Amino acid sequence: MSRDQRVEDNWALLHAAEISGDKSLAVLFNLVPEFEGAALRQYWFMLEGLKEVYRELRSRNIPFHITVGDPAGNISEYIRKNRCGALVTDFDPLKIKRRWKKEVAGSIDTAFIEVDAHNIVPSRKVSGKQEYAAYTIRPKIEKVLDSFLTDFPEPGKKQQIDLPPVDWDKLYDNLKVDRSVGPVEWLKPGAAAAKKSIGRFIEERIERYPGESNDPNKKAVSDISPYLHFGQISAQRIALMVREADISPDAREAYLEELIIRRELSDNYCLYNDNYDSTAGFPDWAIKTLGEHKKDKREFNYSGEEFENARTHDPLWNAAQREMVTRGKMHGYMRMYWAKKILEWTSGPEEAFEIALHLNDRYELDGRDPNGYAGIAWAVGGVHDRAWKEREIFGKIRYMNYNGCRRKFNVDEYIDRYQD
Ligand SMILES: Cc1cc2nc3c(=O)[nH]c(=O)nc-3n(C[C@H](O)[C@H](O)[C@H](O)COP(=O)(O)OP(=O)(O)OC[C@H]3O[C@@H](n4cnc5c(N)ncnc54)[C@H](O)[C@@H]3O)c2cc1C
Structure with a gap:
């Protein structure tokens, strides 16, 4: 296991x-x-x-x-x-x-x-190559989804034999890890808590998912990624629960798009692109455009430490960083803004990628996941995205800014919640 x-x-x-x-x-x-x-x-x-x-x-x-x-x-x-x-x-x-x-x-x-x-349609089965984007993997998954999205049999019982104990305290003592980034209180680990948590999401919040999942002030996301990351719940079980729930087609479709298509696209990226953990994994057009803008003047240029301590000029970025540090889970919409600003405020994409990955994996409960590599590569290097209007520093990589966030949600409320 x-x-x-x-x-x-x-x-x-x-x-x-x-x-x-x-x-x-x-x-x-x-x-x-x-x-x-x-x-x-x-x-x-x-x-x-x-x-x-x-x-x-x-x-x-x-x-x-x-x-x-x-x-x-x-x-x-x-x-x-x-x-x-x-x-x-x-x-x-x-x-x-x-x-x-x-x-x-x-x-x-x-x-x-x-x-x-881990995947509903096994990663090696769904495609034998790196898929270009969601629109190329979606039909491949959908074609065979019904034959894989089946119920699970019971694991069954064995004859009584010797069942050795596990010394959990000793396992904790033996860890060679940074203990300054500690447990969180708001999310309980384990399979039972995972099941309860997703049950509550489906009952109380999934209906708001299509309209409000991009608003970090609204509790409209499922908060299931730490459980999925450690396999404490099966994505297939969640998909079955969502399929059977008495909810609107819009809610079902929007949630399953993320849970199945986007998530399985990340596994595909890491399986077939050996450079998923560096800028060398970016598509050719993105490497070219970022290279052409490498020498563009940066108005701000922060060190890894300044980012880590949430010491940028932007209160919204700092709030997102603090959400991740204190809670161990930054809202999905803020993760995009957060990573894109690191690209804007460092010397180049290599440094940006390194800082984003380091901070993500140090603080996020769901870090070191294919979704993390693909998410950062999407934000910084256009992976699974397309070319957009050319601009300073970003070249043709999709841009996000503070005013865009202000139009989408109440920025001040979010900043207030994650004050220094
Ligand atoms: C810069 C950046 C870094 C990221 N780092 C991580 C990471 O380290 N670990 C991680 O699991 N995810 C990461 N993501 C993807 C996504 O943001 C998280 O999976 C999501 O925020 C988890 O919260 P949730 O379970 O409440 O999501 P919900 O919105 O409730 O979605 C349910 C599930 O769908 C899947 N999903 C949702 N959004 C995405 C997406 N954009 N890509 C792939 N799958 C998705 C996840 O498995 C998620 O748990 C990152 C995205 C970006 C842009």
């Missing part, structure tokens, strides 16, 4: 259970004590969710083992020691996960099966 950290609605676990037949089945999670800039905040969300995985597995008589350290070494040792007949894992398009899997595959001689438990 790696990306999809849940017991219910998990195709990888279901497949493992199926092939295990009447033999034993165990779940192994390998914890790396430091991971790509994650702080205590993200580890906390993950470990608290894993506690629930442990309890859920236990109720089904399935042992849960957590090893700590090098994935390839630990997993191959586990396979040898326990004489496993097969290893099943979930899917992740990120390079580090793909590298780990390659190393594991090279160090074991049992069957090793990858199941895409």
Whole structure:
């Protein structure tokens, strides 16, 4: 178990259970004590969710083992020691996960099966290449969606065997992470909280989603991305709930467009573009236009530290930064503005990309996600977008400004909420 950290609605676990037949089945999670800039905040969300995985597995008589350290070494040792007949894992398009899997595959001689438990239409199935934009992946997903958007079977129970305990305190102690970015209080981790949260969203807010999801003052978004990131809830389960809910077609369509099409487009980007984590992943037209404007005069030029401490001249940008730092989740509309202003106020797109990614992944509960790489690449480098009217610094990259925000929502209210 790696990306999809849940017991219910998990195709990888279901497949493992199926092939295990009447033999034993165990779940192994390998914890790396430091991971790509994650702080205590993200580890906390993950470990608290894993506690629930442990309890859920236990109720089904399935042992849960957590090893700590090098994935390839630990997993191959586990396979040898326990004489496993097969290893099943979930899917992740990120390079580090793909590298780990390659190393594991090279160090074991049992069957090793990858199941895409994250996407509704498996990423490798929906397309064999990098898709240009939402309009190119949408028909490919829609064509096969009905055959994948099916209900899940129950994972079932095993015979009672030895169920080892997990020393959670020791796992926390062993983390080599920045503890100054800590847990948040407003969002409870774990599969049960995720289910409750999405249920409430569908009941109380989804109807307002089409009209108000771009207004950061209105609580009209689902706040489900941290749960999706750690696989504490399945996107397929959410889509089934939304499909069956008694809501307007507009609300259903608007939400499923983001949950399915946009989200699965990000996985496609990271799977087929090895440069998803740098400006080299941008389309040719964007690299060209940004290059032509690299020497344009910048009215403001901030350091990473100034951005991090929300010390720009723009109270709206500073409020967005503070929302992310304190809450661990910036509103989606503000993420676009936030990243585009970093492009405008740094020496060039390379520095902008680096600063945006660093801050995003340090503070956001849903950081280090394909959606984050694709979102920043969209804002700074036109990925999945088209060329717009040419202007200073941005070239043909889509521009956003303060007055545009003012026309869309009550900027002062948002600034007030995230005061220094
Ligand atoms: C600069 C920038 C950085 C971003 N960083 C991240 C990140 O680190 N992690 C992350 O998960 N998302 C990121 N996003 C995408 C998006 O902003 C978040 O997924 C969304 O704000 C999460 O909040 P929500 O669950 O309340 O969204 P809702 O609006 O309720 O949407 C429901 C779900 O649909 C998907 N979704 C919504 N908007 C997008 C989008 N633009 N692209 C892809 N999928 C989408 C997400 O899975 C989301 O959880 C980023 C976007 C930008 C522009």
